[in-house]
Amino acid sequence: MRRAALCALFLAWLYGVPFLLIVGLIRRTSSPHLATRAEAQAFGATTDAVLIAALALNLAVPLSGVLLARLAREPYWTRHFAWSLAGTVLICLAVSAADAAATAPLIGYTPADQEPVPPVDHCVPISGGRGCPGG
């Protein structure tokens, strides 16, 4: 029972973190078609949530796993979770390399939207060029 739980926790880290990272990076590097500014902000917020969840799980699962496996006195899983901390560092390095390669920040980026620019419906005076009636 304890072994099955530790195994499930380890597999959640092993497969879950790369899964979330791939999903988040695909969303982040894609150019989605978003009709309004609100849609673009929602899309960016979801992408951020996926990437933050991946990074948080990447740190939290190995640390709690080492602790739980030690408490449960399972040397096999303690060893595995301890080594998975090296994987955590590798993933952090890969993500920071991707962050350095991108021109915009990886997290907190809002993609472009297709919302039309609102038409100017009042006179805007331009210094040296155009005056407005009555002003």
Added chain:
Amino acid sequence: MRLWQLQRMDDLAAPRRSSFGLSLLVALGWYATAVGAIVVGRSGVPAAPDRYCPGFFGCLTPLEQLALFAIVGAPLIAGLLAYTAAATALLARWIPSPILAGSLSALSGVLAVAMATAVWNAAA
């Protein structure tokens, strides 16, 4: 087991190799994770509604693209699976953890595909 392989006494109780089946499952899990993540990630990206879609394969959804690849790329997939089975059998002999053996096998499989693609592109 030969004498020089006996590093510790408990090696007699725990052989320093891992189960082939479990290692292969771990490796296949990596492929499933990668394919699933690509399909899920691309499905979440909205496409323009007024795209120009000439021909039958003009605009495919990510799932349809995957199905098409599974048919067209069947030899490639079969080759990757055969390579993975061989690499896993080899690695599982030396690495006592099926998780590490399967992960390294999947990693080497991806590298093998990348190298094969590079060679193919250079030749074509």
